[in-house]
Amino acid sequence: MNDPYFFTSNRLGFRKFKDTDLEFFYSLNSDPEVMKHFPSVLDKEQTLSLMKRFNDHIDEHGFGFYAVDLLSENAFIGFIGLKRTNFEADFTPCVEIGWRLDKKYWNRGLATEGSARCLDYALSHLNLNEVYSFTSLNNKASERVMQKIGMKKIGEFDHPLLEDNHPLKAHCLYRISK
Numbered sequence: 724m725n726d727p728y729f730f731t732s733n734r735l736g737f738r739k740f741k742d743t744d745l746e747f748f749y750s751l752n753s754d755p756e757v758m759k760h761f762p763s764v765l766d767k768e769q770t771l772s773l774m775k776r777f778n779d780h781i782d783e784h785g786f787g788f789y790a791v792d793l794l795s796e797n798a799f800i801g802f803i804g805l806k807r808t809n810f811e812a813d814f815t816p817c818v819e820i821g822w823r824l825d826k827k828y829w830n831r832g833l834a835t836e837g838s839a840r841c842l843d844y845a846l847s848h849l850n851l852n853e854v855y856s857f858t859s860l861n862n863k864a865s866e867r868v869m870q871k872i873g874m875k876k877i878g879e880f881d882h883p884l885l886e887d888n889h890p891l892k893a894h895c896l897y898r899i900s901k
């Protein structure tokens with residue numbers, strides 16, 4: 724049998740998105756609590772197009788935002804991974820690390836475990852010199868994950884893709900170097 728995963732960590736498997744992920748990924752992307760720190764929830768069509776973009780990114784760059792399975796339950800739980808980011812800022816273009824999990828799986832250390840694995844993949848296997856992460860200032864859970872995987876806060880910035888008075892505009896910026 725072909726291994727479905729690019730790589731695994733203790734509890735997680737990292738793979739491309741597949742069609743059968745759509746319903747669950749849509750339920751996650753349309754949940755206002757999960758999407759509290761994003762400009763809007765996503766409908767099913769937007770979710771499908773996001774899955775396609777994530778997979779296209781993996782095809783193009785050899786890494787990306789991976790669909791993540793919790794191995795013990797053989798369950799798809801969200802995404803964790805790496806992405807090339809090009810919006811206008813003084814730290815771009817760069818590779819960022821990011822995550823979004825269904826709330827049923829929060830606070831079990833899964834984002835920390837998975838992102839630490841992706842970071843190791845980025846620095847050791849892909850040989851990247853540095854990886855960035857950022858989130859809106861009030862997303863404390865996400866910022867905590869950045870700290871737990873050894874990233875350091877290097878500043879704050881206003882996200883250029885959000886309008887000036889947007890409540891999520893102010894972001895913290897973290898980086899880790901090889």
Ligand SMILES: CC(C)(COP(=O)(O)OP(=O)(O)OC[C@H]1O[C@@H](n2cnc3c(N)ncnc32)[C@H](O)[C@@H]1OP(=O)(O)O)[C@@H](O)C(=O)NCCC(=O)NCCS
Nearest residue numbers: 757822823824829830831832833834835858863864865867
């Ligand atoms: C961010 C997210 C991926 C974290 O996933 P997770 O698997 O719960 O993360 P972990 O369990 O590895 O770690 C979470 C840490 O944040 C802490 N935390 C959770 N909620 C918090 C809050 N409101 N304030 C401060 N810390 C908080 C936890 O206590 C834990 O830290 P600890 O181990 O020091 O106690 C998850 O909350 C999520 O999917 N959120 C919605 C999507 C999102 O915001 N993505 C990031 C966008 S940049």
